[in-house]
Amino acid sequence: MIKRYIALLTVLIVAFSCSSSDNGPSGNTDNFDRSTLLANIADNMAKPVFADLKAKLEDLKAKFDSFNTTPNTLTFSEVKTSWYEAYKVWQYAAIFEIGKAEELQFVNHFNIYPVTVADVDNNIATGTYDLNSTNFHDAQGFPALDYLFFGVAATEADIVAKYTTDANAANYRKYVYDVIAKMTDIATQISDDWNGSYRNDFVSNSGNTATSALNKFVNDFIFNYEKRLRANKFGIPVGNFSTTPLPEKVEAFYAKQYSRDLALESLSAVNGVFSGRAYGGTTSGASFQTYLNSLDKFNLATSITNQFESARTQINSLSPNLYEQINTNNQQALMAYDELQKAVVLLKVDMLQAFNISVDFVDADGD
16 A cells, blocks of 8 residues: 555655756746836836936937037037937847837838938938838838938038038928937837836736736847847848848947947947946846856856946947958957857847746747
8 A cells, every 4th residue: 555655746846856957937937026127127227218308319310410510520429419319228228129119010121221222212212112112121210310410422512511511401491300200209109108007017917927017128129139139239240141241230220339339339228228227327137147146047148248247348349330340350350259159048048947937939040
């Protein structure tokens, strides 16, 4: 009889072990309060960054207004500075392509590059275009303004002339206004949504399913790191996915002097979200890092932050002009890609396993 009880107990233990080891999340089984993490993301990161993005775009319009009133190289220089300041904020906001941002295809309207110059030129020449169309995702946003502010003519004086004395000057000005208006409208809708009912919906959706807020946001966070930072800013231009380097595919191709620093802004944003640091501040709250620590994954959390710093060090060693860097010493740029790549496994495999979250996007870049 005793042997039969032991045998039965053994079967039950084995059955329980098998049922608990299936792939993918089956519900959050740890004691971490996910809602505190979601609240920190919503209140101290998403809400302030979209408010800032909206404000920066409004400032860009105001600077372009001033340029139109007093068109010269000085007022145009202020336009370009305002564009760069808004572009830096976007590097942080890009992480939050969830909710209204996902619905409005936020990233597609803001930062598809390289810009298709032929489409921009044709839109301006004809005066006929629809920026809501997917056909023009690569003819708007920051990359289109990059071309229009830095690359539409050989010298700054000639660029200014495009908006003043050129036969099509009115259409050039209108296109800039339309692109800025589209971006401002999207940023405003996203900001309003976070300040409305979506904030509470996001924070209260604290379970562990494929559609739970944290599960979706963690995946968005990793996608942004792996694709927009690692692959788009470095992997594609340095030729990691092609037979030769493609330096013409760097971000901010026409304002090349900013290409490295935009990547550094993106990495700072990733690190800030991972550590729970408030946007634009120094205080920190519940985060992926504190979540890992609560699971006794201190070494993993430290490895991730250390790898971010290793990547930052290597990127900082590059020329501010990544186009020039790739053309003169691509090996150094490849090393920056390699340092970024090392964190992918830590985030996409180790961290997701610790959180019991499955990947919800397809890896298609061949790495």
